[in-house]
Amino acid sequence: MEVAIFSSTPYERQYLDEANKATNHKLRYFDESLDMDNVDLAAGFGAVCVFVNDKANADVLEALHKGGTRLIALRCTGFNNVDLKAAAQLGLKVVRVVDYSPNSVAEHAVALLLAINRKVHRAYNRTRDSNFSLDGLIGFDLYGKTVAVVGTGKIGCVFAQIMIGFGCDVIGFDPYPSPQFEALGGRYATPGEIGGRADIIALFCPLTPATHHIINSETLRRAKPGALLINTSRGALIDTEAAIEALKSGQLGGLGIDVYEQEADLFFRDLSSEIITDDIFQRLVSFPNVIVTGHQAYLTREALTTICETTMQSIMAFEKNEKLENEVKAA
Template identity: 65%
Template sequence: MRVAVFSAKNYERALLNELNAGHGHDLVYFDALLEPETASLAAGFPAVSVFVNDAVNRDVLRSLAQGETKLVATRCTGFNHIDLEAADEFGIRVVRVANYSPNSVAEFAVGLLLALNRKIHRAYNRTREGNFKLDGLMGFDLVGRTVAVIGTGRIGTIFARIMAGFGCKVIGFDVHRSAEFEEIGGRYVDAKGVEEADVISMHCPLTPETYHIVDARTLGRVKTGALLINTSRGGLVDTDAAIDALKSGRLGGMAIDVYEQEADLFYRDLSSAVIPDDVIQRLVSFPNVIVTGHQAFFTREALETILGTTLASISEFEAGRPLAFEIAAPGRARG
């Protein structure tokens, strides 16, 4: 099957070509993001593969349908970038990657926490310039501290297990309780429970209900000096409110691998450009903020699973078999 693959980087292309040997699809790569201005590139392709920052909105889906596209396969778990109701209206089926290596994201979140708390990013820059002083680099022991996990699915529970191994007390926020999370000593609390947390780590999907779940009101409750980690979706955190909390000292630091307006920035080399986004420029100027470019998933194991699952879903569609990882609009049964 001919597949238009948008936003595929060189490392993805090499691995897709390797894994595609067992599927035989005709993969055509486009450097551009999928958006209304580029959707015409997919004309004549029965299947389109996208990534997290491609804008698969109503206008794009209408254009894809006009070009006879019947399947959108997103190479990620989240699907907030896809208008599922419009896809259903235009007769386009959608598949995602439901599971890959949850360890990759959980381990990266722990890495961000350690770097932020112990000021490793600042120490690295100092020693490269010959400055070996310790002033301003003091952190705190994690043992005995309280870590709030917002979203206790597979990734959140693995993160919680690691933090429990550090000797932390783990509390959880989720509408769905996880027996595994409770087995490792996790305790569920309501919104006021955030007051207990020394560390808050985000691991829930972005939905209308979770948009800006960490806002000015939430941040007004946190313990002074708490650290905020987000490796899930940028829209979970009200960035302006987080900046205010950093400026006031309410937040002691923040490490983010995702950002609300990342589509215009991430996965691009802008080192020689003037970045017009004042918010991200402000964030990277703070000594107690770490920003990485949506790389938490980026391990060999995770990428192989992501791309292998995507190709398998396309093969299922081509063969007319049930789609194991289909996602549908609310109220519509999976086909």
């Protein structure tokens, strides 16, 4: 099957090519992100493979359909960038990668937490300048602290297990409680407990209308003063301007994020020689207690292998008219 792959990168292509040895699709790589400006590139391709910041709204999907596309293959877990209702109306199938490596994302969340807490980024920059002063680098023991895990699916459970290993008291929030989370030693929070007790809040939930800006001025106001916030899920879970105000006041003690609300205009490209005009992002990274990584939490060899193999296999199943195990449908 001919597949147009958007937002492709050199490091990703080698994994896609390797995975494709078992399926023998005809892959065409595009550096560009999919949107209305370049949707014509996909004309004639039966399948289009997209990533987190590609736009598959109703207009784009209609253009893809007219060009002969019948399958949208997401090489990621989230699908908030696809209009599923429009896809269904057009007869387009949508598949995603349901499970790749929860360890990769959970471990990156821990890395962000440790770096923010122990000021590793600041210490690194100091010692490179031969500054070995320890002023301003005091952190706190994780042992005995309360960690709130918002979203207790596979990734949240892996993160919870790591935090329990540090000796933390782990509390959770999820509209669909997980027996696995409780079996690990986590417990679900009582009303108001996360805001009142949590020293660390980590987000592992999908972006839906219900979770959009789940962290906002009100939830931050109720948070324990000085709490640390970690987000490796979707940028719009956090109201960034509200987080900035909480950082300014000291209500929020630190922020470690691998995702950003307006990341589509920034991430996955080299802008080091350009002026970034996103004032909110520039304000955010100006804080010494903020670390931003560019949506790399998933980026391990194991995760890339699984993502690419799953994507190629889903395309093959569609081509053979087999059951699509990883199909996503409108609610």
